[in-house]
Amino acid sequence: KQEVTQIPAALSVPEGENLVLNCSFTDSAIYNLQWFRQDPGKGLTSLLLIQSSQREQTSGRLNASLDKSSGRSTLYIAASQPGDSATYLCAVAGDSGGSNYKLTFGKGTLLTVNP
Amino acid sequence: DGGITQSPKYLFRKEGQNVTLSCEQNLNHDAMYWYRQDPGQGLRLIYYSQIVNDFQKGDIAEGYSVSREKKESFPLTVTSAQKNPTAFYLCASSTGAAGNTIYFGEGSWLTVV
Numbered sequence: 323k324q325e326v327t328q329i330p331a332a333l334s335v336p337e338g339e340n341l342v343l344n345c346s347f348t349d350s351a352i353y354n355l356q357w358f359r360q361d362p363g364k365g366l367t368s369l370l371l372i373q374s375s376q377r378e379q380t381s382g383r384l385n386a387s388l389d390k391s392s393g394r395s396t397l398y399i400a401a402s403q404p405g406d407s408a409t410y411l412c413a414v415a416g417d418s419g420g421s422n423y424k425l426t427f428g429k430g431t432l433l434t435v436n437p
Numbered sequence: 438d439g440g441i442t443q444s445p446k447y448l449f450r451k452e453g454q455n456v457t458l459s460c461e462q463n464l465n466h467d468a469m470y471w472y473r474q475d476p477g478q479g480l481r482l483i484y485y486s487q488i489v490n491d492f493q494k495g496d497i498a499e500g501y502s503v504s505r506e507k508k509e510s511f512p513l514t515v516t517s518a519q520k521n522p523t524a525f526y527l528c529a530s531s532t533g534a535a536g537n538t539i540y541f542g543e544g545s546w547l548t549v550v
Contacts (some may be wrong), residue, residue, distance in 0.1 A: 326479070356539070365441075365527055365541035366480075411479065424495070425470075425539065427479035 324349045328412055328428035335402055336436050343397040343431045345412030350390050353416030357386050357397050360409045360430070369410075370397070402435045409433070440464065441542035443528050448547050450515070450522070458513045458545045460528035469511040470529040470539070473497060480527060486511055515547060523549045 325348045335341050345355070354373045358366040370379045370386040372395070378387040385398040399406060409430040416424070441462045450456045462469065468487050472480040482495030486505040500519025505511055511530075515522045525546055531539040 358541075363525075363544070363546075365543045366529075368538050368540070371538050413480075424482060424485070425480075427481075429477065429479045 324352075324414060324426040326412055326414055326426050326428040328410075328431050330431060331429065332432040332434075334434040334436065337402060337404060339402050339435075341399050341402055341433070343399070343410050343412075343433070345395040345397070345428055347393045347395075347414045347426070350393050351416060352390060352414045355386075355388055355395050355412065355414050356425070357384075357395075358411040358413065360411060362409075366411060374416075399433075402433075404435045404437050407433055407435050441528055441530055441540055443526075443542035443545050446543070446545060448545060449550050450547060452549055453517045455514055455516050456547065458515070458526055458528075458547070460511045460513065460542060462509050462511075462528075462530045462540075462542075464530055464540065465508070466530035466532050466540075467508070468531045468533060469505070470531075471495075471501070471503065471511070471513045472527045472529065474525045474527060474544075483513065483526075522547055 327346045329344045356371045357369045360366045372379045372388040383400040388395045409432050411430040413425040413427045444459045470485040471483040474480050481497050483501050484503040486492035489508050492503050492505050502514045525544050527544045528542045529539050531537045
């Protein structure tokens, strides 16, 4: 059974700092990995999608990497801003059972960027 | 605007009652999903549908039912058999396999009183 772990559970940083969020998964037979942002009481917004054949994806100040063989992904946020404060969730699609429709989520990292 | 609409946003239910959460999408997506989120937890898959008139159980389907009679609609019924239904429910859709970008609605809060 696929399991996804995110570390740290919470992170508080001063504005302008660069930071890294970590995600690990137990079954490397994934189809892809996605990073999402969730604001309090809201739905999820997809930030980056990395296919299993890719190593990284970039969007603006965000960069996500994927090392499928070691079961790890990182989300790098450059020059953090207070508006980046949210919960960041990692999810992997697929496992050795062959279901590409099933996303397995981590519990998220609660990020607070202080002005 | 294109997107996913969930209703109601907040719902209170008495124990023993069934309740139906609505999910409508105008993105022309084939696949739709229902997730449950408990405080401080990740999302867990309840049901998903790859195509109209077809759906499969996710990890926590017990006490829930769905239908997919139209491409744009995927309602979720929380039945009285669901022992702990108080949670945040999220509907999502994608163009095909979950391997494509998945889009979420704003969620529905269900509280059992």
